[in-house]
Amino acid sequence: MSKSAVMKYSKRNVYDFNLIAISLRVFEYIVNEITWKLITKPLPTMVRLELTLAIIKPHAVKNPVALSYIRNEIKNKFIVVKTKRVSLDKETASNFYKEHMGKFFYNRLVTFMCSGSVDVHVLGGGGAVAGWRRALGPTAALRAQFLQPACLRALFGISDTRNVAHGSDSPASAEREIKFFFPEFSFYDWHHTDEVMFRKGPIIFNDYLFQHVRKL
């Protein structure tokens, strides 16, 4: 093969490779968008609502731009079942994160979580656990910026510890964590009456409470 033919051939190969890579990215984007819509939108009367616990961490609660962006994302994508703002003391934060006891970042994490108020939300939705974790993105902020630049941790995370918000990692953890922050929350009532009410409505969003409530 002549030199020019080889050049032409390898140029074409690079071009083909780029085209395949771009098509794969577009395909991945479409699949992600469809999955996201399916798992986060509570389809009326069909998908049972799953609950998850979200905690907006102190540095995000202190930042009005971050907080309003996060709140918009929450109220547009989930049903907000409960909300409260609390200041954690060392004992409560240590207890909540006890699974990480002994890890190098444990003390740093507990101190940070006590450094200001946190907003705690019980969120409902079809696949709410995965949906909220997807909205958050990867744990480490820099990794999030690289892998998922539009996720909350990429946008507002400032370190591995100050990574915007917490999200339960499974329905079982969600139940345990909801009980931790809302001991009065009745899962019996949720499964027997409230879930259907939140799923089928009529409900409206109360901005003052930052919660969905039954429409009278």
Ligand code: ADP
């Ligand atoms: P996630 O919040 O994504 O479920 P983990 O449960 O592993 O992550 O960790 C709990 C929290 O501990 C994280 O949200 C983060 O604030 C902090 N953390 C986790 N890994 C590190 C780390 N390598 N360095 C510093 N802080 C960390």
Ligand code: MG
């Ligand atoms: Mg976790």
